[in-house]
Amino acid sequence: xxxxxxxxxxxxxxxxxxxxxxxxxxxxxxxxxxxxxxxxxxxxxxxxxxxxxxxxxxxxxxxxxxxxxxxxxxxxxxxxxxxxxxxxxxxxxxxxxxxxxxxxxxxxxxxxxx
Amino acid sequence: xxxxxxxxxxxxxxxxxxxxxxxxxxxxxxxxxxxxxxxxxxxxxxxxxxxxxxxxxxxxxxxxxxxxxxxxxxxxxxxxxxxxxxxxxxxxxxxxxxxxxxxxxxxxxx
Numbered sequence: 001x002x003x004x005x006x007x008x009x010x011x012x013x014x015x016x017x018x019x020x021x022x023x024x025x026x027x028x029x030x031x032x033x034x035x036x037x038x039x040x041x042x043x044x045x046x047x048x049x050x051x052x053x054x055x056x057x058x059x060x061x062x063x064x065x066x067x068x069x070x071x072x073x074x075x076x077x078x079x080x081x082x083x084x085x086x087x088x089x090x091x092x093x094x095x096x097x098x099x100x101x102x103x104x105x106x107x108x109x110x111x112x113x114x
Numbered sequence: 115x116x117x118x119x120x121x122x123x124x125x126x127x128x129x130x131x132x133x134x135x136x137x138x139x140x141x142x143x144x145x146x147x148x149x150x151x152x153x154x155x156x157x158x159x160x161x162x163x164x165x166x167x168x169x170x171x172x173x174x175x176x177x178x179x180x181x182x183x184x185x186x187x188x189x190x191x192x193x194x195x196x197x198x199x200x201x202x203x204x205x206x207x208x209x210x211x212x213x214x215x216x217x218x219x220x221x222x223x224x
């Protein structure tokens with residue numbers, strides 16, 4: 001089935017040690033998003049891509065970076081994870097235009113910082 | 115600034131006890147309003163998109179409605195498997211990103 005796949009599902013990293021989360025999609029959507037979700041909170045948009053055009057939210061810390069080498073893959077890099085970065089990280093995709101612009105999410109990566 | 119407020123924060127229902135969740139929003143030009151279901155430890159699962167006031171969508175025991183200021187998700191005769199957090203999100207015409215509410219956590223007991 002076409003879907004959004006995130007790897008790994010669970011990631012444990014040490015304080016300050018760089019970590020990369022990955023997302024792939026088979027929906028051929030041109031928009032990809034990274035959201036951060038902490039317990040009992042709304043998903044918070046970190047950045048998104050329209051094709052290769054990168055859009056950073058104003059309040060996304062510099063510690064967070066992203067790469068999208070092609071339509072299918074997107075990566076979230078956390079350069080120096082702090083304890084406050086422990087969260088669920090959600091990747092989503094959507095069409096940019098037309099009627100059906102709903103976002104489809106992956107299962108998320110639960111990041112623990114020790 | 116686009117805002118989405120969901121109420122109540124939590125809802126506990128007996129199996130078969132119908133209820134409604136509210137999503138109030140302010141957005142400059144609505145492209146779409148979306149409802150998602152999220153189970154613990156998983157990503158949100160898409161349920162419905164509503165585009166204009168007066169529109170309704172149904173799926174099994176769920177029915178979503180939309181006005182110019184709010185949306186309701188009605189749960190009719192819920193079952194324990196309907197227990198989840200229900201998220202509402204809006205998308206502005208001028209800006210493609212989804213602005214989410216904090217969700218309503220629904221627990222349905224047998």
